[in-house]
Amino acid sequence: MSARTTQVDDLRLVAQPSAVPCTELFVRLILTDWSLLSMLDQVTATTSRLVGDIVDQSPKSAPAFLTVRLQIRGEVLVIEIEDDLIAPDPPRTAPGERIGVEPTRRGRVTWCEMPLPTGLSAGQVRLPRRQDRRTLVDEPVSGEPVAADPEVLERLLNRLSGWSG
DSSP states (O other): OOOOEEEEEEEEEEETTTTTHHHHHHHHHHHHHOOOOHHHHHHHHHHHHHHHHHHHSSSSOOOOOOOOOOETTTTEEEEEEEEOOOSSSOOOOOOTOOEEEEEEESHHHHEEEEESTTOOOOSSSSSOOOOOOOOOSSOOOOOOOOOOOHHHHHHHEEEEEEEEE
């Protein structure tokens, strides 16, 4: 098994209640990019639980910062949640999880390893092909309306409506 990381993506958040749904959207985006949707439920549940624990422990007057990081390494997907909480409670775990906590100068990193689907290693995971970003300044205005996926917008609006109030 190779311990070399072949892909990593992360997201920095403030430990507020909105961090949990932002984490869920981030996980969906990254696992879609990596063609690992078969792991979506498990990875979403774990990251949401770990981020939720940090949000619950974070002081409301001065919330902590956290970074959600997903990596593909060897034959596992690694979830890392880095936070800057002072003397946090240990993370809640689910049965069978391979989870650990490492202290850092400013807090801790909680990690959880999940095996990739059977027969798949990091080198075989199809990674996204990202093109160079184009700026709108250099592009002529075509007059064509910009369309968005109505299902995605509806889910996003439904989720956002749950945050208010």
